Amino acid sequence: MAENTASAAQQIAAGYATEGAALELGSVVIDGVVDPTAKVRIPFATLNRHGLVAGATGTGKTKTLQGLAGQLSDAGVPVLLADVKGDLSGMAQAGQSNPKVEQRAKDTGDDWTPTAYPVEFLSLGGTSSAVPIRATLTQFGPILLSKVLSLNDTQESTLGLIFHWADQQQLPLLDTKDLRAVIQHLTSDEGKADLKGIGGVSSATAGVILRALVNLEAAGGEDFFGEPEFVPADLLRVGPDGKGIVSLLELADQAANPRLFSTFLMWLLAELYEELPEAGDLDKPKLVFFFDEAHLLFTDASKAFLERIEQTVKLVRSKGVGVFFCTQLPTDIPNAVLSQLGARVQHALRAFTPEDQTALKKTVKTYPNTKNYDMEEALTSLGTGEAIVTVLSETGAPTPVAWSRMRAPRSLMAAIGVEAVTAAAKASPLFGKYGTTVDRESAYEKLTAKIAEAPAPPPPPADAPPPPPRREREAPSMVSEVLGSPMVKSFLRSAGTALGREITRGLFGTRRR
Incomplete structure (x- = not known):
């Protein structure tokens, strides 16, 4: 035997x-x-x-x-x-x-x-003792982000259109704040025209995406998305x-x-x-x-x-x-x-x-x-450290x-x-x-600086009544105000020439240039 x-x-x-x-x-x-x-x-x-x-x-x-x-x-x-x-x-x-x-x-x-063995200890952002690695939202792309946000097919399609709009306007989405600002703009009164211009996206669907994004931030996602962005080629190293x-x-x-x-x-x-x-x-x-x-x-x-x-x-x-x-x-x-x-x-x-x-x-x-x-008996009888x-x-x-x-x-x-x-x-x-997070200038900062450089409007006539006091707004609403101004819209229309080539995307919707 x-x-x-x-x-x-x-x-x-x-x-x-x-x-x-x-x-x-x-x-x-x-x-x-x-x-x-x-x-x-x-x-x-x-x-x-x-x-x-x-x-x-x-x-x-x-x-x-x-x-x-x-x-x-x-x-x-x-x-x-x-x-x-x-x-x-x-x-x-x-x-x-x-x-x-x-x-x-x-x-x-x-x-x-x-x-x-030679080991590199890596972690997804956060405060781990390992080397933190990150990706920008622009690089990550809408298809993978939809998976993270648990979006359905319709919402995934909408997010793809939002990314496409940001790509066309040369607005880099480096972290969750950038994407949140873009969605808030598109769902604001000032952004309705832009929203219609990217396929008649439902503002209700955009709102669902925004809430899912806020939940991701609360769960620690904002610590992962950002810069410096990890270069996958760093995985291909030999000691x-x-x-x-x-x-x-x-x-x-x-x-x-x-x-x-x-x-x-x-x-x-x-x-x-x-x-x-x-x-x-x-x-x-x-x-x-x-x-x-x-x-x-x-x-x-x-x-x-x-x-x-x-x-x-x-x-x-x-x-x-x-x-x-x-x-x-x-x-x-x-x-x-x-x-x-x-x-x-x-x-x-x-x-x-x-x-x-x-x-x-x-x-x-x-x-x-x-x-x-x-086989049925074998698969249920294997000892620890044994395999078929x-x-x-x-x-x-x-x-x-x-x-x-x-x-x-x-x-x-x-x-x-x-x-x-x-x-x-x-x-x-x-x-x-x-090892060190970089928070470089992104879409919001660039557009704000562009407006700051513009000439000031002429003063109102002396007999004109004083304008009502301006109510302070939170930062995201300020982004909506900035992006909705005619000057910025004009700037965005020409941004493809001014800021570089249009972003293209690969198989998974990840950024390619």
């Missing part, structure tokens, strides 16, 4: 044999017995065909991500890893041996060596020792708004697609992008948003970027996207409810047929389904202290670039 088990394990492993370099996932398990010599791996050359890492809480999914990121770094491949729960910071320190790690190394035939930089992006003050976090990751991916040149077939990717909590990206997403995700995932592979979606259930990922994911690493599923049972049956149907495992795996071989064919005992990460499998993160962030070359 043991001989048959070993033979079956070797037959499965033969499907994972590679000529080029590969990520080592673990070793094959048959009937509860692991064969350390039956290796399960992903060829580096197929990583740009993307992948899925799924599994219920507590099944070892995060440790799998940590192990994969470490191997990629060792191979000189930069990694972006979303650290949603804050427990991946240990990658910056070497791991610690213990009996469990030693047994796992023996089971998987791994010459385990404690290893630290002096040849190891790929691991960029850990944490939630920080955006914990109450995980939708912003997941949408920002999509913005980064869209920017990489727009900026990187075509790469063709590479021996290893330029960057691997781990998209944690991926279900947040797809929940309540508009049709336009889902279509653009599908297009971006399909096209970004030609730029040498690999994307791994990480979530609890494969059914969290739309079929159009799931069908493009070449590698599948499925940790244990729980089937406690009728919905869980349905998800389990759907998951089983997505795997190739196998005579070695009862199938990937694309070097020839592009699916590999046999493998119950795999996964390798242990070589870095520290625990979070490090805030002091260590702070010290690492301040020592980073990115801290000087992004």
Whole structure:
């Protein structure tokens, strides 16, 4: 029986044999017995065909991500890893041996060596100890912002028209104050003509968008949108020792708004697609992008948003970027996207409810047929740190389904202290670039200055009654007054020539020039 088990394990492993370099996932398990010599791996050359890492809480999914990121770094491949729960910071320190790690190394035939990796600690704005990164609203674009604001299709279309109007007028929307001022202008008496000029947008719909924007500001969004704007090319760095930089992006003050976090990751991916040149077939990717909590990206997403995700995932592979979606259930990922994911690493599923049972049956149907495992039983019987795996071989064919005992990460499998993160962030070359918020002159300030330079109107006749006292207004109303004046409208009509070329937008509505 043991001989048959070993033979079956070797037959499965033969499907994972590679000529080029590969990520080592673990070793094959048959009937509860692991064969350390039956290796399960992903060829580096197929990583740009993307992948899925799924599994219920507590099944070892995060440790799998940590192990994969470490191997990629060792191979000189930069990694972006979303650290949603804050427990991946240990990658910056070497791991610690213990009996469990030693047994796992023996089971998987791994010459385990404690290893630290070059880590950049990043966060979405806020007051985190990590390097804060931001994006301007103009760059972020209306489609992604609509996802953050939970707008419906009609409201998303309206926001797109508002952005288009601001683009035409060369009004940079750097932060939430700028967009709020533009919407308030368009919904004011002075802005009715402009509102009609961009397609007869409903003022009621614009008001809904304004309220959603105010709610985003209250949830900390105003700390994220602004300058200096993050340059996605800073993710594509390799350390002096040849190891790929691991960029850990944490939630920080955006914990109450995980939708912003997941949408920002999509913005980064869209920017990489727009900026990187075509790469063709590479021996290893330029960057691997781990998209944690991926279900947040797809929940309540508009049709336009889902279509653009599908297009971006399909096209970004030609730029040498690999994307791994990480979530609890494969059914969290739309079929159009799931069908493009070449590698599948499925940790244990729980089937406690009728919905869980349905998800389990759907998951089983997505795997190739196998005579070695009862898939429903296997997916609910996996131990912690074990997964059902199938990937694309070097020839592009699916590999046999493998119950795999996964390798242990070589870095520290625990979070490090805030002091260590702070010290690492301040020592980073990115801290000087992004560490201080910049509030440069934007649309409101520029237009106000333009009016201040204009000649003063002639004084009224001596016998004219004095004008009524002017009531002070709040700043947003002042913006409406400024933008609604005839002088400014004339200025805006010629702004395309005076201020530069018209803004164009890419696949996701992000700014291109």
